[in-house]
Amino acid sequence: MSSKIYNVLIGGKAGEGVKKAAQVIADLAVKHGQYIFQTDDYQSLIRGGHNFSLLSISDERTYNTYAKADLIVSFDQRSILRHLEDMAEGALHFCNEGDSEDARVIPLPLSALMKEHYQGPAHISLSAVAIFAALCGISLSALQEIIKAEFRRQVDENIAYAAAIYALIKERYPQGQRSLAANPDLPAKNYTGNQAIALGAYAGGLDYYYGYPMTPASSILHYLAKMRDTHGVYAIHAESELAAINMAIGSAFAGRRSAVGSSGGGFALMQEGFSLAGMVEAPLLCILSSRPGPATGASTYTGQEDLYFALNQGHGEFARIVASPDSFERAFSLAAELLDLAWECQSPAILLTEKQLSESMINLDLPVDDLHPPLSEEAKYTEPYERYALTESGISPLKFPGAGNCAEDDIIKWNSNEHVESGVRTDTAFTIVAMRDKRNRKYESIVKATQKYQRIARYGQGEKLVFAYGSTALELREAQKYLPFRLVVPIYLEPFPFEELSEYQGAEAIVVEHASHPNFARFLKEKLNVKIKTNILRYDGRHFHTEELIQKLKEAFDA
Amino acid sequence: MSSKIYNVLIGGKAGEGVKKAAQVIADLAVKHGQYIFQTDDYQSLIRGGHNFSLLSISDERTYNTYAKADLIVSFDQRSILRHLEDMAEGALHFCNEGDSEDARVIPLPLSALMKEHYQGPAHISLSAVAIFAALCGISLSALQEIIKAEFRRQVDENIAYAAAIYALIKERYPQGQRSLAANPDLPAKNYTGNQAIALGAYAGGLDYYYGYPMTPASSILHYLAKMRDTHGVYAIHAESELAAINMAIGSAFAGRRSAVGSSGGGFALMQEGFSLAGMVEAPLLCILSSRPGPATGASTYTGQEDLYFALNQGHGEFARIVASPDSFERAFSLAAELLDLAWECQSPAILLTEKQLSESMINLDLPVDDLHPPLSEEAKYTEPYERYALTESGISPLKFPGAGNCAEDDIIKWNSNEHVESGVRTDTAFTIVAMRDKRNRKYESIVKATQKYQRIARYGQGEKLVFAYGSTALELREAQKYLPFRLVVPIYLEPFPFEELSEYQGAEAIVVEHASHPNFARFLKEKLNVKIKTNILRYDGRHFHTEELIQKLKEAFDA
Amino acid sequence: MRKLISTKENTWCTGCGNFGLFAAVRKSIQMLHEAGTPMADIVMSAGIGCHGKIFDYLEISGIYGLHGRALATASGVKLANPQLKVLVFGGDGDSLGEGLEHTLFAAKRNMDITLILHNNGNYGLTTGQASPLSIKGFKGLTTPMGNVERPFTPVTLMMEAGASFVGRSYTARIEHLSQMIFQAVNHPGFSFVEVLQPCVSYNNTYQLYNEHCQIMSEIPESEEKARSLAKSADPIYLGIYHQEEIPVYHQQIQDGGASLTRAQRLALLKS
């Protein structure tokens, strides 16, 4: 494949620091002017098992990983066996002396050197970092610097151990394997999709995030929790997802921007609250990061099985916004946008994503300056204030409780029962219709409000037309480096961007998605009457490696 | 309208026995050879407010109520005012002396007679029963008999009071208003839709029903709870809907047929459990009786807003069955069928209905003898037993734990994580696919399994084609007495009965539903490409009165 | 001060204990206001049930959330604006059945909110099913042969969960109840007031309470004492069972500062 791309694979047991090693290597690569893309394959366990991390390093932006790696470091026997077939031509596959007899792998005296350099617990993960540094022309001092910053326990031992490995590799491979040509103006910070989402929501005004840990959404909660004292944002681990969403609605009532996030199972628990947001007209951002289901499913893997689930959240009829980021940049901007939209339209919004975006990492300049300015909220009240005033847009003025926010005698009532304009409950047939009509008018208002944002993305040129959404678009963009085709990606799914997509009405297309049924294809059929030539489906919880996807696309194009 | 139908309306405060009066009148009518249909309009309150009950009494089967009543009894002023416009030609509208000056209403000395006949609390509701009896040629002894059976407190006072009213009416209206011609072989028992569902599920083998009260599903729980000692069925009020569905799945694991029921809000809470049923392949019947939403909504009214919500329950992809009864008979048979199907296919099934069917009442012969026989379960095991053996049908043999049910060393493991055949967790890509494929094969098996049942219903003749589902079909069947049209009703919604409906592919039709968006019409468009001529929507929580529906249909036919 | 009764028609049953509770709440709010709390700073949330109807009748701002979730909703309100006094009206089915977890966690966290529990020993609005506080043997629509579960004791349960103010009063003791609510709202931390609330339609306990209720002269000197008094069926003791000042949740996690502007946020992200 592209000779520019240098692929690294680190494999070992959970707890051995596989992911950490890959992250530090990514850092080093970025510091040396390279674009990186990292993905981790791990299971729901803390120690043992088999984890591996994949890292693509390149002079240009990369969006996905490759099946074949140029450098493999296996910390244990299982990793060696699992990844013997994953060696690209000319690949170097290192392992610990004694772990394998296979001629294709290169034993290094890792254990011996660890014994030599550590008194207590050793960090095998450092070996991968040192090997990489030595093979890619990174100076010993740069290596030592990053070790000091990133492996803060047993620093002296770490440095000595890494130096020994480094020297060994330098000695054996004086030419190295790869030189990292420094690219100017390259994004210098690495972000996972979840970090981009968290920061996007923060940029969009997020004050309170309520969550309950659930892979692959948990790291949003963790990341925001660490930002409390520096950024003034609060991330609260609630007793359950049910608590989280109701707390978030409470905070919106009190005038603060709030969000929740989970994966399918936790989201299922939030459905009643989601419907509440529809009824009380609470602005609420919900982040749904999918993994394969049903039920607990395959908890650390990726999937796009929740499309219809997301589109049909909650009982009763009410307007909502559903959109899915197709890139890391978009993860940031969309989170901000959706929070703005939720507040502009007083409706719940879902940011639908999946593990592949949530937990993969890329070096990125957050598109901070490209965000739309927030709305100037100029509410028009009539006296007395009525929470659910029947407006033409369906959107009623918002006021918030508390001295300073509202007048002493303002009554602000949000009601989960059907209600009259003041917010008091009603069962009157006439009012039920009037309120439903009011809320239904928001469908149009939402369409209008979303029009100012980029609602679809188009990538590449070519005869063939391919549709995808979410992180599948990243996989396809990497494939576009090798195959010409037009990729069309709806970012907004509800309301559906008919205007931008009208040209594809009835078009013939290939649809790629991570599900066992062509759900997205069904969706496109319903909306655009797209004729599906081929469905490319993957549903084993893994992302497509670039080579595989190219193969599938070629078959589809030739069919 | 049809001169055969005699319409009665009883109105008053909650707590005055409005519904009870209507039920007793219905009983009397049935005892005198009449068909009845009863619906109650009430609010979420225990005393006060305004409740009214509508009763259609006829020589033939009636399916709906009429806006105009022949006999109205108003227990309070609010009822008089609300129902002045609801008087049919020649209607008699009775009220308590002093409650109204309006010439159209007929004052009776109800309070005076109650004072005279009761020492303690009086039963105003009895007056309506006595008036009806006197006007419809029912003997005093029949009246007294039913009072003895149905109003068991203060029996003597009740009888004396009712006799006084009866005499008064007989004296004033010696001709009466209506004579009830006895029809032979008429169903002699009255059932609500929920009672029919409960009994159907019972017939289908239900042993454990887990619920949490929520209108309009609660009465299933109440009805089954009363059957414990007579029928050996257990209805358990769990701590929440979350508990209910997980308990039900536990009972299925232990080999007993179980079901849950709720309305939209409680169902939303059961979504994660629903997904669990999909994963562990639990046979599970779920009853969703809808009311207008979102959130708490209009809790005592009717609606069909949860179609897409029901079709898309639960995260992840898995097969399910969704069907909606279009009649009281079908409420019974479908509940039994769905429980059988759930067990045959080891999949969750949803019986989708709405308040209008759940809480309305009709005299009915339960179609006990028309039920399909239960499956002969001949499981083919290979040794050792594996819960998730990869079969061609996607359905693996079921065994149940417990000495007597399984061998001493059988291991029966149901797992919410993705799993291997034995039921132990897996994250292996290959097995994830194999298991998904196995479960996906059930889609076809379910289609086959449903084919033995009646999956659609057709009613009437005519040029115009009308589609509806659920209790809306009842409203339309009553309208068919006055307007010719073909009514087509999919009973099964998922899997969709394509075979039976193929002739309607691309047809032009009118769609009637109780929602503010044409959801069912959208569904028919997607499945059958039906061209919607007109959507007739009602979403104020009320059912259509026959006259109104006829009017709307006429307009649609003429459009 | 504005009227505290809305114009919405009241549909509680004649004689329902909720009327007394409602009167007491209005009194307490008046006291709070007179003691300096702006009316705009008093908000409520309510569960779904007969108890929740107070939301429509009481003329203060608030959020009428889902059955069982009022305390979660209220926690979100309080965190977002700690200056607010947040009153929560919960039912026994609502707060100790469907929403039990939120009730115990609000106590555990010492969230600075007040839960007023309408203990009517049944599910009123759904027509009288057994609740988590129904006595053994209670006959309701879901327990036609009699409830076989033992009721929770709310006072001791909430003490166990960590509530820092726990009291019990009775709807027919309006003065006592209003004083207790006033103190509960002023208490910094989670305050819990169990209100014995007769339900004339499904669980008429007036006679029982009138005969057996007795107001304690002081806060019990020890936890054991409090616990044994709380469990006593005769007399049924009314009063404050427990009160302590311990750190409040929101003060431990936040300074309560203003929300940053977008410009400030973007600057931070670029720095």
Next chain:
Amino acid sequence: MRKLISTKENTWCTGCGNFGLFAAVRKSIQMLHEAGTPMADIVMSAGIGCHGKIFDYLEISGIYGLHGRALATASGVKLANPQLKVLVFGGDGDSLGEGLEHTLFAAKRNMDITLILHNNGNYGLTTGQASPLSIKGFKGLTTPMGNVERPFTPVTLMMEAGASFVGRSYTARIEHLSQMIFQAVNHPGFSFVEVLQPCVSYNNTYQLYNEHCQIMSEIPESEEKARSLAKSADPIYLGIYHQEEIPVYHQQIQDGGASLTRAQRLALLKS
């Protein structure tokens, strides 16, 4: 008797307290079997978390349900076949966070099942967040500046909820733990065993427990005594805190009879 360890690779961290717990459970099952319980009559359910993995390792039948719902699932199992001995493996996040309500209600009902609570003071599987039993100050991924909540005391909480058998043991006291589980399963009614379970990755409490755990010589003579011993931090008392025989839920609502055949049902409906 068959092997109780499955062939599934064990992925608990080396040194995890769950190994001791697993060994003790196997011992108790052996004892149960030897005392006459058929293996086919012993079933389990488990929550989602490190604790739940025991489902894959322990070679008995069962249902591995949803996070937080294991007790609800188990209740359904028990009701449907009362002859089964039902063991539930719960995590502290699982059974006292997400699923708190089911835990308290199983106790309140005196459901005849056994909850074995893996108290590791954190959410292990999701990499070490604070749990409902984390101590104040605990630093985890959701509480990087320290947990501000106070932990529940499971023993007293479950006593308060109505559990009829309540004990505490420690994964490093396999003999004590296995005896306790054996007794708990044999106890007619809801039995609760808090198991102190060190988590070497996120909450290594071995030293603490090894130094402070002390086995009580007898069941405390009174509830107050039991409560005060349960709350003691030093020593940490192990043993049975409470045991009483009271009516069991399923026996109060059902005869446990066989399911009627379709023909019998239809005949009943026609009668």
